[in-house]
Structure formats: C-alpha cells, structure tokens
Amino acid sequence: MLINYGYIGLFILAAIAFTIVMLLLPAIFRLVGINPRKPNPIKNATYECGMETIGRSWVQFNFRYYFYALMFIALDVMVVFIYPWAAELRKLGYFGLMAVLIFVFVVVVGYLYAWRKRVLEWK
Amino acid sequence: MMIFNPDPSSVRQMPTLAPDWPGGFWWHWLLFTVIIIAFVLLLVMGYIWLERRAMGRMQARLGPNRAGPFGLLQPVADALKVMLKEDIVPVNADKIVHLLAPIIAFAPVLIIFAVVPFANGALLADLNIGIVFVVAISSISTLGVFMAGWGSSNKYSLLGAMRNVASVVSYEIPVVLSIAGVVLITGSLSMNQIVLAQEIPFILLQPLGFLIFFIGGCAEINRSPFDLLEADSEIVAGFHTEYSGMKFAMFYLVEYAEALVISALITTLFLGGWRGPILPPWLWFLVKVMVVFFVMVWTRTTLPRVRIDQLMALAWKFLFPLALLNLFITGIEILAWPTAIAWLIPVNIAVMVILVLLWSKLFKLGWGRVEV
Amino acid sequence: MGVTIAFWILAVAAILGALGVVLLRNVFRAALSLVLCFLAVAGLYVTLSADFLAAVQILVYVGAIAVLIILAIMLTRDVQRGSPGNRLQLPAFIVAALFLAIVAFAIFQTSWQLAELPPPAPTTSDLAFRLLGDGGFILPLEIAPVLLLAAIIGAIVLVREK
Amino acid sequence: MKFERYGIGIAKGLRVTFKHLFRRPVTVQYPEQKLHMSRRIRGNELIWDKDKCTGCATCAKTCPQGVIQVITSVDAVENKYVVEKFEVDTGYCISCGLCIEACPYEALYMGYAYERAKYRREDVIQTNEQLLPSADRLRSGYMYPEIAAQLPRQTLLLERITEEEE
Amino acid sequence: MSIALEHYLILATVLFSIGLYGALAKRSAIVILMSIELMLNAVNIAMIAFSRYIVPLMLTGQVFAIFIIVVAAAEAAVGLAITMAIYRRRETIDTTEINLMKW
Amino acid sequence: MEVTGKSKYIYSDSELDRSEGQIIETLKAQSQQPLADPDAWLDEEIDRNILLTTVDAVFDWARRYSVWPAMFAPACCAFEMICMAASRFDLSRFGMEIFRASPRQADLMLCAGTMTWKMAPQLKRIYEQMAEPKWVIAMGACAISGGIFRSSYAVVPGYNRIIPVDVYVPGCPPRPEAVLHGIRMLHRKIAEGHVNIELNPLKAKQERLKDT
Amino acid sequence: MTLKTEPFVLNVGPQHPSTHGVFRMRATLDGEVVVDIEPIFGYLHRGIEKLAEERTYTGVIPLTDRLDYLSSMANNLGYCLAVEKLAGIPVPERAQYIRVIMAELQRIASHLIAVGAFLNDCGAFMTPIVYMIREREKILDLFDMVCGQRLTYNYMRPGGVSQEIPDEFLPALDKFLKQMPGWIDEYDQLLKENEILLARSKGVGTLSQELAISISASGPVLRGSGIKWDIRRADPYSIYERFEFDIPTGTVGDCYDRYRVRVEEMRQSLRILEQARQQIPGGEFRSKVPHLIRPPVGETYAHIEAPKGELGFYLVSDNSIAPYRCHVRAPSLLNVTALRDLMIGWKIADLILIFGSMDICMGEIDR
Numbered sequence A: 001m002l003i004n005y006g007y008i009g010l011f012i013l014a015a016i017a018f019t020i021v022m023l024l025l026p027a028i029f030r031l032v033g034i035n036p037r038k039p040n041p042i043k044n045a046t047y048e049c050g051m052e053t054i055g056r057s058w059v060q061f062n063f064r065y066y067f068y069a070l071m072f073i074a075l076d077v078m079v080v081f082i083y084p085w086a087a088e089l090r091k092l093g094y095f096g097l098m099a100v101l102i103f104v105f106v107v108v109v110g111y112l113y114a115w116r117k118r119v120l121e122w123k
Numbered sequence B: 001m002m003i004f005n006p007d008p009s010s011v012r013q014m015p016t017l018a019p020d021w022p023g024g025f026w027w028h029w030l031l032f033t034v035i036i037i038a039f040v041l042l043l044v045m046g047y048i049w050l051e052r053r054a055m056g057r058m059q060a061r062l063g064p065n066r067a068g069p070f071g072l073l074q075p076v077a078d079a080l081k082v083m084l085k086e087d088i089v090p091v092n093a094d095k096i097v098h099l100l101a102p103i104i105a106f107a108p109v110l111i112i113f114a115v116v117p118f119a120n121g122a123l124l125a126d127l128n129i130g131i132v133f134v135v136a137i138s139s140i141s142t143l144g145v146f147m148a149g150w151g152s153s154n155k156y157s158l159l160g161a162m163r164n165v166a167s168v169v170s171y172e173i174p175v176v177l178s179i180a181g182v183v184l185i186t187g188s189l190s191m192n193q194i195v196l197a198q199e200i201p202f203i204l205l206q207p208l209g210f211l212i213f214f215i216g217g218c219a220e221i222n223r224s225p226f227d228l229l230e231a232d233s234e235i236v237a238g239f240h241t242e243y244s245g246m247k248f249a250m251f252y253l254v255e256y257a258e259a260l261v262i263s264a265l266i267t268t269l270f271l272g273g274w275r276g277p278i279l280p281p282w283l284w285f286l287v288k289v290m291v292v293f294f295v296m297v298w299t300r301t302t303l304p305r306v307r308i309d310q311l312m313a314l315a316w317k318f319l320f321p322l323a324l325l326n327l328f329i330t331g332i333e334i335l336a337w338p339t340a341i342a343w344l345i346p347v348n349i350a351v352m353v354i355l356v357l358l359w360s361k362l363f364k365l366g367w368g369r370v371e372v
Numbered sequence C: 001m002g003v004t005i006a007f008w009i010l011a012v013a014a015i016l017g018a019l020g021v022v023l024l025r026n027v028f029r030a031a032l033s034l035v036l037c038f039l040a041v042a043g044l045y046v047t048l049s050a051d052f053l054a055a056v057q058i059l060v061y062v063g064a065i066a067v068l069i070i071l072a073i074m075l076t077r078d079v080q081r082g083s084p085g086n087r088l089q090l091p092a093f094i095v096a097a098l099f100l101a102i103v104a105f106a107i108f109q110t111s112w113q114l115a116e117l118p119p120p121a122p123t124t125s126d127l128a129f130r131l132l133g134d135g136g137f138i139l140p141l142e143i144a145p146v147l148l149l150a151a152i153i154g155a156i157v158l159v160r161e162k
Numbered sequence D: 001m002k003f004e005r006y007g008i009g010i011a012k013g014l015r016v017t018f019k020h021l022f023r024r025p026v027t028v029q030y031p032e033q034k035l036h037m038s039r040r041i042r043g044n045e046l047i048w049d050k051d052k053c054t055g056c057a058t059c060a061k062t063c064p065q066g067v068i069q070v071i072t073s074v075d076a077v078e079n080k081y082v083v084e085k086f087e088v089d090t091g092y093c094i095s096c097g098l099c100i101e102a103c104p105y106e107a108l109y110m111g112y113a114y115e116r117a118k119y120r121r122e123d124v125i126q127t128n129e130q131l132l133p134s135a136d137r138l139r140s141g142y143m144y145p146e147i148a149a150q151l152p153r154q155t156l157l158l159e160r161i162t163e164e165e166e
Numbered sequence E: 001m002s003i004a005l006e007h008y009l010i011l012a013t014v015l016f017s018i019g020l021y022g023a024l025a026k027r028s029a030i031v032i033l034m035s036i037e038l039m040l041n042a043v044n045i046a047m048i049a050f051s052r053y054i055v056p057l058m059l060t061g062q063v064f065a066i067f068i069i070v071v072a073a074a075e076a077a078v079g080l081a082i083t084m085a086i087y088r089r090r091e092t093i094d095t096t097e098i099n100l101m102k103w
Numbered sequence F: 001m002e003v004t005g006k007s008k009y010i011y012s013d014s015e016l017d018r019s020e021g022q023i024i025e026t027l028k029a030q031s032q033q034p035l036a037d038p039d040a041w042l043d044e045e046i047d048r049n050i051l052l053t054t055v056d057a058v059f060d061w062a063r064r065y066s067v068w069p070a071m072f073a074p075a076c077c078a079f080e081m082i083c084m085a086a087s088r089f090d091l092s093r094f095g096m097e098i099f100r101a102s103p104r105q106a107d108l109m110l111c112a113g114t115m116t117w118k119m120a121p122q123l124k125r126i127y128e129q130m131a132e133p134k135w136v137i138a139m140g141a142c143a144i145s146g147g148i149f150r151s152s153y154a155v156v157p158g159y160n161r162i163i164p165v166d167v168y169v170p171g172c173p174p175r176p177e178a179v180l181h182g183i184r185m186l187h188r189k190i191a192e193g194h195v196n197i198e199l200n201p202l203k204a205k206q207e208r209l210k211d212t
Numbered sequence G: 001m002t003l004k005t006e007p008f009v010l011n012v013g014p015q016h017p018s019t020h021g022v023f024r025m026r027a028t029l030d031g032e033v034v035v036d037i038e039p040i041f042g043y044l045h046r047g048i049e050k051l052a053e054e055r056t057y058t059g060v061i062p063l064t065d066r067l068d069y070l071s072s073m074a075n076n077l078g079y080c081l082a083v084e085k086l087a088g089i090p091v092p093e094r095a096q097y098i099r100v101i102m103a104e105l106q107r108i109a110s111h112l113i114a115v116g117a118f119l120n121d122c123g124a125f126m127t128p129i130v131y132m133i134r135e136r137e138k139i140l141d142l143f144d145m146v147c148g149q150r151l152t153y154n155y156m157r158p159g160g161v162s163q164e165i166p167d168e169f170l171p172a173l174d175k176f177l178k179q180m181p182g183w184i185d186e187y188d189q190l191l192k193e194n195e196i197l198l199a200r201s202k203g204v205g206t207l208s209q210e211l212a213i214s215i216s217a218s219g220p221v222l223r224g225s226g227i228k229w230d231i232r233r234a235d236p237y238s239i240y241e242r243f244e245f246d247i248p249t250g251t252v253g254d255c256y257d258r259y260r261v262r263v264e265e266m267r268q269s270l271r272i273l274e275q276a277r278q279q280i281p282g283g284e285f286r287s288k289v290p291h292l293i294r295p296p297v298g299e300t301y302a303h304i305e306a307p308k309g310e311l312g313f314y315l316v317s318d319n320s321i322a323p324y325r326c327h328v329r330a331p332s333l334l335n336v337t338a339l340r341d342l343m344i345g346w347k348i349a350d351l352i353l354i355f356g357s358m359d360i361c362m363g364e365i366d367r
C-alpha cells in the first residue's frame, strides 16, 4: 500500500516543483532581459478603478460568514463518518444504517436550529 | 544513542518501496508524472480553446481563428505572452503570501490528477481512498485563492476571496454527500473500483446525485452561473485583480484545471469513466470529459449569474437536504436489493423528479422562510 | 527507506510549521504555517499506514478548521495587532521545555510492548467496522453528534446578533 | 431563489444558445472579406476637387470644428483666388458632413475609405495633394446622389449578401 | 535506520510542547486556539503511532484520533465563536486585556 | 446597521475635492504639450543575431495574437468598440476577446472616447498600472485631438497629452473595421518593433538602477 | 446591539466594467451590503451646452448626436423640434414620417442595448448583449444607408432631414419589420423566464410610484413603476397622434419590470413603424430653410419621448445665428437621482443590476 503513497508523495513534490519552475520562468526571462520590469510608485499602488484607495484595504467582513463556516465544519466532521460507512454499508447492514441515521439526525437538528434562527440567510 | 537504536523486535517488515511495475519504481513514477502533467496542461489548453470557440459559435461569431489552424495555437500564444509580461507586486501587498498563493492554488489541482483513472487502473497509483483523497486535496486550493485575495491587499480581491470561501464552504458538503451516494453503490473508495463497478453509468442510478454534483461542482470551482468571485461586472477581476504576468496565468490555469477536475470526476463517478465500446479507454475518457466540459461552457453562455445569498441559499436549503435524502434513499435501496440494480433506474429517476419538484414547491412557498 | 526519508522531511516540516505558529508575528502567516503543520502531520499519518485518517486530517483540518481560523482572523481584524507574547513568555517556555524533557525521558524509559504484525493494508473498511460494527465504538459514535450539536448551537448563540 | 418554473426557463434559454451553435455566424472576416459600405458613407477623410474649388472658404466657415484651413492668394490675372493651402486635420474632423452640404461649388466630398489609421499624429493631417481623389480614395455619395448611384450596393446584415457572394 | 515508535512519540511531544508554549505565552486568543489545535494534532500523532506499533489490527488509536478530530472541530468552532463574541463587545481579543470580571 | 453623518468617510468630501482639483491642475500644467509618438521603430534598423531573431519572432507572434484589451470606454466610441467585439466584427478572431477589467492583465488600452480633465488622472493611473509591454490605440477624433469637444474647457485635447499613443484611428466614431485596421497596424508594430530584448542585461540593469 | 463593523468604502468606477461609461459610485459597504452610496459624476462632462452657444443652429446638431450617443436620432429630432418651434419653420409631411421612422428605429436600437447591457450585468456572459448588438447592427445598417454613419447620424435638420432616403431603404425596412418580431421572441425565450434572472431582478430595486414622480423620472423607468406617461401620448409632437400604439407599463417598478417594459416598447415601436411605413407620403424631404437660421428673440422648450425618457431642449435666441442658451433636460440625469434610494440595503451584485436597469448614458448625464 505504501508504495502507492510513495508515488503520490513524489508526484506531489513534482507538482510543486513544476509550479515553482513555471513561476520562475519569467524571473529568468527578466534576468536575461526579455521581460520588462519598470516599476514605479503608481504602478505598484493598489488598483481601484483608477482611483486612489480610500481607507485601509483590510476589509472587515460581516460575521455572517462565520455561520456558514460553522455549519460547514460540523457537517464536514459528519462526512468523516459517512465515508467509511458508505463504503461498507453492505456488510454493516441495517444496524449500521440506523446508527448513521441517528448520527445524522442529531447533526441535522443543529442544522434545522440554524435554519430556524435564520443564520443561514443574508438579511 | 539509545533513541536511534531501537529494539530489534520493533524492526518489522516495513513495506519497501520495491518496483512492482516493469522498469522499476522510478521509471514508473517518472513516466507517469510526466505524462500526467503534460496531459493536464494540454487538456487545459484544449479547454481554453474549446471554450472560446464554442462560446463564439453560440454567440453567432467565430472565435479565435488566426493563431494557428482554427486558432488552435491561441492558448499557446496566450501562455507565451503572459509569460513575457511584467510581474507587478503591489507595495501594500503581503509579498510572501502574494507569491505563494498561485503555487498553493495550482499544485493541488495538479496533484488530484495523480489518482484519476485515465484508463483501467489509475496511471500513477490507485489509492484505495482515492475519492476521499481528491476531496481532501481539492480543499487546499481554496486556501490559495484566499491567500491571493488577502495578499493583494485590494478591496476587490478580498471581496472575491471572501466570496470564494463562502461558496466553497457551502458547496463542499452537498458535493461530498452526493459522492457518498456513489460510494454506497460501489462499496469502495478507490476511483478505479468506482469505474469498474459501473456496468450502468451511475448517472442513471444516481440521477439526483449527479445533478447535485454537477451544480455543486460548478459552484465550487466558480463556473457558469456561480462565477461570483471574479465577476467582471461587480468586483473587477476578483481575487486576482492585482496579479499580472505568470502569476495571473497560474490562476487562469487553475480555473480551467479545476473545470477539468470536475469534468474528470463527473466522468469517473457518473459517466462510467474510461469504459466504453470500440474506442480505446483513454479516448473514451477524453471524449466524455470534453462533453461534460461542453455542457459547462453551454450553461456559462446562457445563464445569468446568481447573487451571493442565492448561491448560499441554493446550497444550504436546496442541495444539502436533497443530498442527505438521496444518500439515505440509496442506502436503503442498497440494503434492500443488494444485487438487482437495473430496475432501480426508473425508480431513481422518478425519485429525483419527485424530490426536486417537491422541494421546488416548498422552496417557492417559503416553507421555513426559505425565500431569499 | 522511503518511509525514513519521508518521516524526516515531514517531521521537519511539521516542527517548522508549529514553530511558525508561535513565532510569526503576522497572524495570517501564522495560520498559514499552521496549515503547513497540518499537511505535514497528514503525511506522517500516511507513513503510519493510516491513509484514511490522513485524508480526514486534510479534509477537516485544512479544509475546515484552517478556513474557520482564517475567517476568524478576517472577522476580528486581529492582523493589525500582530501576535505579541504576554508576560508569561519565559515561564511558558520553561514549562514547555520541562514538559518536553519529562515526556521524552518517560518515552525512552518505557519498554514498549510492540506488536509483530504489520498493519492492515486498507484501513477504511476496518475503521468502518470498528466504528459501526458489532462491538465497535457505537456509543461514542452517537455521542459525537451531540457534541457537534452543542457546538453548533453554542456558537450560534454566542455570535448571533440579538 | 424560487423555482417557479422548475427550470423550464433555463431549459428554454439553453435551447436558444444551442440552436445558435448550428447557425451560420454573422461574422465578416474583416481583412479578407470586406463589407460594401453604405453608398453615403462618411468615411474618415475628405476629398477635395482642386479644379472645382474656388477657394471661397465656405466650407471652412461652416465647419463647426474649424478643421478646414484654406489659405488663398489672389490671382490678379484671372481675377480669382488660388488655393495655396487646403488642410484638413482628419484627426479632428468629426465626419459630420456639414462642409460638404455647404460647399456651393460641389468641390468637396466625403471619402469612401475608412482604413486610415496612422502611427503618427502628424500623418493624420491631410494637406493639398493628399486630399485629391485617386483610385484608392473614392468619393462617397454623401450629398451626391449621382456618385452614390455608381457605388456598389451596401451589404446589409438583414440580407446577408455576403453569403451569396462567397 | 528504521523509524520506530519512539520517533513518532518524540515528534508528538515536540509539537505538543510548542503548542503548550504558544497556548501559554501568546496574547491573541486566535493564536492560542491555533496552539491548542497543534497540541491536539500532537496527541493524534501519538495515538496513531501507538495504534500502528502496538495494536496494529485493532485500529483503536485511529478511532480515537477520529474522535479527537471531532472534538477539535467542536472546540475550534466554539472557541472562535467565543473569541468573536468577546471581540464584538470589547473590540479586542487580547487575552491580557480581557478582564472577564469587569465585563 | 446605521451609519450616519459624514464621519463615515475617512476623508471629508471637501478634502477629497480639493485634492482632486490639485491633482488635476498639476496634471494639466504638465500636459500642455503632446507626448512624442513612440514611433522610433519606423525608421530604425535593428540587426540581431539569428538565434535572437527566431526567439523574437516567436515572442512577437505570441504577443501579436494575444493582445488583451483593457476596458477603457468613457464615451460614444465605446459602443463601436463593443460592436467590434460582438458577433459581426468579432474581435475574438485575433484572440482579443478577453477584455480584462483589471489593467494588470491587459496589454492594450483601447482609448474609446472623450477624455475629460477630471478623468485624466485616472487614465494616467490606469495606464501606469498596466504591466509592460503595453500599447495604446487612440480611437476616434476625441482620442486623437479632443474632436468635437476640443474647444471645451473640460476636455483633454488628445490622449497623447497624457499617455503615449501607438496608433491613431481617425473617425467619429471610427467604424469597427477602421479600428480593426488600426489593430492590425498595431500587430505590425508589435512584429516589427521588437518590443524588447535587452541584449545587454547588465547594462540595462544599470540603467534601471539609474532611473530609480 | 449593532455590529461594530467598520464601514468600508469601495469605489465602483469611474473605470469599471459595468458602470456604462465613466460613472463613479462611492459605496459604503457592510460586508457585501450597501449601506450608503454616493454617485459622483462629471467624468464625462464635455461642456456640450456651452459649446452649443458658439455654434450655428445647424452646427449644434452634431453636438446633440453625442448627448445620448445610443439614441442620436432622437436627440436630433428633439433639437430640431425646438429650433422649428423657435423659428417657426414648417416641416413637410414626408419629412415628418421619415423622422418618426428614424426615431422609432432608434428607440428599438437603444432598448436593445439597454436590455442587452442589463442582462449582461446580470452576468449572462456576453450572450444577450451579443445577440442584441447583432440586431442593433441591422438597424445601424439602415441608418448607415441613410446618412453614412453608424453612431453619430447628424441626419435631421431644422425643417426636415438632410437627405432623401435612398431607394433601397424602404424595402430593407420592410424586411426588418418582418423579421424583428421573431428576434424579440427569441430573446424572450433566452432569458425572460430564466429562474436565475427572475430571482435576481424581481423585487430588486423597486422604484415606488411616489418616488418616481417626485424625482420626475420619465421613460421606461417611470413606466416600469406603473405610471402611464408617455410624451408621445401626453403631449403629442410631430405626427404621433396619427399612430395607434399602447403604452406598456410595469406593475411593481423593479428591475424586471423595467426590463419587460423595454421589451414591450420595442414591440410597440414596431407597430408604429408598420403604420408609418404604410402611410408615408411622397413630397419634399426638407422645407426651404436659410443656410443660417436666425430665429426671433425668444425662448422655447420642446420635448420628446426619447428612448430613455423625456428629452427636452430649452433654447433661448437673441436673434443671432447661434443659440444664446441651450439647455438639455436629460432623462438619464433625472432618472439617476433615484439611485441612492434604490440601492441602499442591497448587495454589490444588485447595485450593478439596478444601475443597469436604469439604462443610463453618461454622455447625457454629464453633457
């Protein structure tokens, strides 16, 4: 089994290396002088429809985003249990089905609570 | 040095990385790594070309046709040119994050292809948790996009990045649950096993799962009606507003490579992967992937964009409950009729139609304050 | 052999990532280095033949928890402040170092009862049976969602606008 | 989002785009195929008939822009004006055609050509000889029905003449 | 030289200590939460290593690890929620500045 | 959430107006004369070695067929530009349909319309923010000379007061074909102008250093 | 407890892909929600009204072309009506019909762009606008045939039109009238019932009747709110009282209504065109007018129903060859004043949508 992960691990390294090489190409070109580079203060300023930026750029966002992430994290954890279950359901039988049904039901209660409390909406 | 002198009894049979393929481990790895990377790059270029041409035709025009025959070299020209552009790093940007973002966005997409079965037996490695691997790795890409938005220190970028996070966070769950439906039928997490189990393409057995996966997949990679995070008409170019040159090209590539991932996954999970008569497996795979991509282009040409709250509502209030229902209905079916599968096709299609209609109705009535 | 190399690389990456979390002043970067640590740990799981868990690690930690943390950073505007230490830095360091020393000592002193068998190859199905099968951890399994439910409700109550 | 129509609206839209896939594109491949312009085209140049022009400078006065510059000297022998310099800055002219309407001696025409992009600003200005009609500087039929009648019929997208001609 | 149980345990301890240091010495609540995640991760490594080397067929350690991940997720969710709730009232998440008694 | 009062902006309106006015006045004072046209390549004979010429040819080819325009469309001419991108004239045949909203990713600024002094600082800013190499096509009388509004107090008499213009396309508005012709001329310029291969990187670097 | 979210100021425009020109909105956002918006314009202020004071009455016509450059014919018509009223110039019958034909064609062309741009702002990646431009192109061909330009026609003159329509014009017009209804149907198929579009635009940016009246909105924006007001009926100019047509109105006044009103108006314009085509008489195309018009001292106001609303020209004459004062009542400018009220509380995406549904032309707003 580990041999497969050996392949994958090396592939991951290769993929990252490939990406970095792709990014390095323009840098090399620039050293050779093919790619232009003429920085100036205006060019390096932030683009905002041709205006100068008003205020800071670190926008602060609404807390509403948090609820989605929250629901997501709970359900994601649920998925962790669902996958092995799904793969082996035939052998686990109705008992397994019931177990996961109860599991999901309890989490879904939380989901319904969130729905009821209208945190899954943008007002 | 006691630490590194372990008890002889603990020295056990570690599986060695021995060659299990003619030519040995390294050759196997090298060959297929090169093939996969080249394949992905070529296919992505093909995608770009296909999209521009198909979209052109649908809009009653021609599309690129000057660079090379039929404009086939258009993506090459674009790639070269982009490589030759100046690279701008805004002064306000978090430079390291700005630099790392394209890498973190692009590498995972490439890595996913390591386990996609292009032909019988995945090329590089057939992981027995293949599909979980794909789901897990693909969640890293989000981070790259977020880093891009953050690192640019630009308001539009940040808005785009936030939108991306919001959409990924919402659509991951329905997508993953619809995949679980497929896993239920196959009883295996290995991508190749999933293909092998598809005597009947799962699009027939899991029509609802397919629908959810398609919509959710498109939303996750921000295609067609869900392309909010770089919505031209709203937030300029979204998270890559401040990127130029090769770094921008990376994001451009990511966009299409992700589309490729989704079409490859749809092909593998629902359309029978490389299976098919007469033609060689890889060709079948290619054809199916292209067809799926064409559907994506088609919807992109036709549909308007949804708004962020609608995007979220669709995921949380429409797709997610349906995905759960689908999962358990499939589970019961599997347990009740472990073998007889074929006659479930009409049943499942009927179930899909009923569920979707019912849910649309509820949606419309504003049950549980669904309306947005 | 391959496992050894992989272990060392991943261990170094994990420790670097962890150090980054406590040493970097920019909170956003600290979170990114936490992600690096998570990924390295996932790799370590693979070297321990826990492939499913590795995927779960990435899925939950990188895909969800890291995103949650980054969102929290965005929402609380903590970046501007950086991540300074408090007055307890030195004592904390001593505590941590002491802990490390004691535990390391304990580890080397214990003679572990190592099993001879190789681990089962695909862990997923075994996991499924351990979790859901007869005599598995069915009770904890059913308690877990209650925990999640409590977390959801608690967090919503805490953050929601009145 | 409401699904009042269960996605039928979306399906209809998809059908329209799909139909277009098999329609002939309306594109003209510009540098190779060219449309016949309107017979009254106001191209972006002026054409000046030196012989007919009397140097009365009505055009210059009518031009809302003051684009036309006419410098004349008096020819005492023949008792008429001689145009020394007739200059049009086509980069400034807005092709309104008022000068053509105004010229009492029918000495000024709009040009039929439109491909007059230049690399330099100075090149856009036309003086004396550059304004005369020639083979590649056809006159347009704007305000001159006789000329219009000789020009080829305009290609209309409505009729898609291009199709037949190919 | 082969990798044995001790290696993993030492690694886990190191990670745990770093997390411990972070949790004790940092002022930002979010960084403290991140440090706690680190500690949980370290425990997970130890769990899985034990499972792998001591009871390879039982997978008990892995099951434990899954539950720890559940706990970590819940902890992160609630911890960050508390952080945010505090931030909303106090405009800060600096633990030294948060004096709960004087709320 | 209620936000009330003027305090919601970081700068007050009058401050913004005043600074805007200052910027415009400075720019106006600087832009009394047109900038020189970047046309040196028209006369210049560049001799290079064979290798570089081949590489150059490939690069120029790529640049030529992948000119992405920035969206810059202040006035009427914009609609001819849009028509040019639409089905009848189809800019995409030249690989140009990717209108980039962000100047960072664009190569060509198609100046379609009247430029007012109020807008000029933004124009300059957007132009500066485009990544090298970049080109400019002045489309229409307004872009060349101010056109019909030349005598107006508010209008910049030609884009070449602010930014260097590569190709001038007269007309008001120029027909889409005319602009396409201009674009083909730009292609020629890209092909023959050999954007930049600095043969002596060291020297170039020194020059760069000198600039900054 | 209100959130202590820092208001975050975002510039939308002046150079923004979907502000239809150089319009700038300083939006204060809370997350994605617009809490305040300040429209800033003047980026296209070209001084048209001032320039008009130093040109002859005929020389002003090219300037009017560039007011609302999407409906130059209508602008020409409005200006010429004003001059005729001021100087008492008669217009021959045939010229009236030609003018009506042109104005209605122009209305269709302008609405095509308005609808296309609106749908494009919804994010339907280029397709609707590309289709609509294709149809507009057909109309432009007709204009091109008549006056030799595609955008700035400069066709109408005080006392008629500048040239007789060419022979091939009327057959081409017939063809157009035959084909156009089919095309409009096709567009309706494309997006009229699209769920996403409905969800995006129904109920969004509702302009109440009171507000619409109090800002003196006009055109489709007003009619979208359900007010039957059309200058062609309310104060018929030219020969509009001879034609039969309906005034389509919306019910709610949201973006979708405005979009539908425009589409229906195209159908009505086709009806008018049909009738005008049937009735067009022979005769002169221009009455005898001196080369330089010198109206008597006085002032006048003439208004027409331009595609975007009530377009009025207010002229003051001091008996010279140039107007003493020329003021334009630009429909877009008045319609755009509703912007702030419509947008507050909506999201950034809606902001663009609402802006698109107003159908604004910067040339006219800034002048």
Ligand code: SF4
Pocket (backbone or CB within 6 Å): D052, D053, D054, D055, D056, D057, D058, D059, D060, D070, D102, D103, D104, D105, D106, D107, D108
């Ligand atoms: S008006 Fe005619 S005749 Fe008089 S100067 Fe002009 S072109 Fe010559």
Ligand code: SF4
Pocket (backbone or CB within 6 Å): D046, D062, D063, D064, D065, D066, D067, D068, D088, D092, D093, D094, D095, D096, D097, D098, D099, D100
């Ligand atoms: S066409 Fe108009 S602007 Fe051009 S020269 Fe003649 S009158 Fe002047």
Ligand code: SF4
Pocket (backbone or CB within 6 Å): D094, F075, F076, F077, F078, F112, F113, F114, F139, F140, F141, F142, F143, F147, F148, F171, F172, F173, F174, G066, G151, G152
């Ligand atoms: S050149 Fe003519 S059409 Fe173009 S912007 Fe200027 S006035 Fe408008």
